[in-house]
Amino acid sequence: MDSIDIKREENENTINFSDYGIDIDISVSYSFCQSMNESAAEKLNKLVDKDKDDLINSTQELVRIKSVSGEPEEGAPFGEGPALALDKALEIARSLGFNTTNLDGYIGYAEYGQGPDYVGVLAHVDVVAEGDGWKYPPYGAEIHDGKMYGRGTIDDKGPAMAAIYALKAVRDSNLSLTKRVRVIFGSDEETGTADVEHYLDIEAPPVSGFTPDANFPAIYAEKGILTFDLARNLTTKPSDMRIMRILFKKNLTALQGGIAYNIVPDEASAEIITRTPYLVVAACRNFAKETGYNLTAEVANGTVSINSVGLAAHGSVPYKGKNAVMQLFAFLGTLPLISSDMKDAIDFINAKIDMETDGNHLAWLWRMSLPETSH
Numbered sequence: 001m002d003s004i005d006i007k008r009e010e011n012e013n014t015i016n017f018s019d020y021g022i023d024i025d026i027s028v029s030y031s032f033c034q035s036m037n038e039s040a041a042e043k044l045n046k047l048v049d050k051d052k053d054d055l056i057n058s059t060q061e062l063v064r065i066k067s068v069s070g071e072p073e074e075g076a077p078f079g080e081g082p083a084l085a086l087d088k089a090l091e092i093a094r095s096l097g098f099n100t101t102n103l104d105g106y107i108g109y110a111e112y113g114q115g116p117d118y119v120g121v122l123a124h125v126d127v128v129a130e131g132d133g134w135k136y137p138p139y140g141a142e143i144h145d146g147k148m149y150g151r152g153t154i155d156d157k158g159p160a161m162a163a164i165y166a167l168k169a170v171r172d173s174n175l176s177l178t179k180r181v182r183v184i185f186g187s188d189e190e191t192g193t194a195d196v197e198h199y200l201d202i203e204a205p206p207v208s209g210f211t212p213d214a215n216f217p218a219i220y221a222e223k224g225i226l227t228f229d230l231a232r233n234l235t236t237k238p239s240d241m242r243i244m245r246i247l248f249k250k251n252l253t254a255l256q257g258g259i260a261y262n263i264v265p266d267e268a269s270a271e272i273i274t275r276t277p278y279l280v281v282a283a284c285r286n287f288a289k290e291t292g293y294n295l296t297a298e299v300a301n302g303t304v305s306i307n308s309v310g311l312a313a314h315g316s317v318p319y320k321g322k323n324a325v326m327q328l329f330a331f332l333g334t335l336p337l338i339s340s341d342m343k344d345a346i347d348f349i350n351a352k353i354d355m356e357t358d359g360n361h362l363a364w365l366w367r368m369s370l371p372e373t374s375h
């Protein structure tokens with residue numbers, strides 16, 4: 001679950017971020033204190049503190065917009081939500097006195113300073129679908145015990161607002177800058193960054209920059225993402241059903257899980273038709289006990305429904321999650337399922353992926369199947 005701690009301890013320069021229930025203490029070193037004179041740093045700290053309530057309100061306004069990628073519309077290439085969030089971010093920037101530019105609903109920016117060169121601060125206002133299991137409404141931006149809860153509080157609406165308020169503090173401090181500073185609000189970071197491609201078609205790139213994306217203090221590069229489908233035609237359907245049923249084999253009839261490429265799935269389910277449903281239920285209970293996986297099974301009209309609950313995590317940190325699909329596959333792999341392409345696929349995925357989050361086995365397979373390349 002996204003939540004951001006909005007308290008700053010008086011004596012400790014520490015901000016606590018809570019991501020999926022895991023507290024990470026990130027030290028804020030105020031490194032500029034060492035390179036800048038004390039009074040300038042003090043001035044900036046005071047200016048930041050003065051706007052604290054406004055920063056929280058602006059973050060809440062932005063979090064309350066469900067900016068999940070959707071169907072393209074006119075002026076909203078990534079759907080209505082991301083476009084509304086982009087408009088809101090630019091509106092907030094204008095209310096703080098900055099000039100803003102919206103590049104056709106793809107991406108926009110607010111800018112301050114003079115000179116030919118600019119430093120880019122690249123944030124984004126789109127979010128990944130919220131999934132289930134929220135303690136507080138995902139688009140409520142509610143504050144409990146000094147933490148704001150909601151999708152995008154950390155990734156990346158909170159940091160986007162922090163960046164624009166930081167630029168305001170710099171402006172209000174009257175410190176001289178050698179370059180322009182541009183806070184850029186993307187709206188397609190989570191699904192492909194076509195927003196940045198559009199930006200670079202129109203605008204010159206910054207001479208340097210960073211992205212305040214979900215971690216403090218700054219990220220200067222981001223991992224790429226490789227998205228691919230493992231597909232196969234399910235030509236060999238379960239056969240000899242009648243005989244197999246007599247042999248107490250299980251027929252897997254439905255399987256689903258996951259909501260996006262870059263989230264560890266936190267929910268998965270399967271349906272099995274069998275003459276012995278209660279054996280499957282008992283096997284499921286035992287398997288759950290042995291492995292500690294949150295797996296449950298129930299019976300209705302001879303069909304067993306199996307439900308797997310995991311823990312969602314961003315695709316960049318899959319080891320923080322629990323993969324509900326793989327929990328389910330691990331259990332299905334123990335059942336005497338009727339031979340089919342689907343059963344083969346489950347066995348393959350169990351053997352080659354399992355609970356691995358670094359793609360080690362899959363990459364090995366890939367290397368084996370790639371033709372030799374010349375250097």
Ligand SMILES: [Zn+2]
Pocket residue numbers: 124155156189213214
């Ligand atoms: Zn992000």
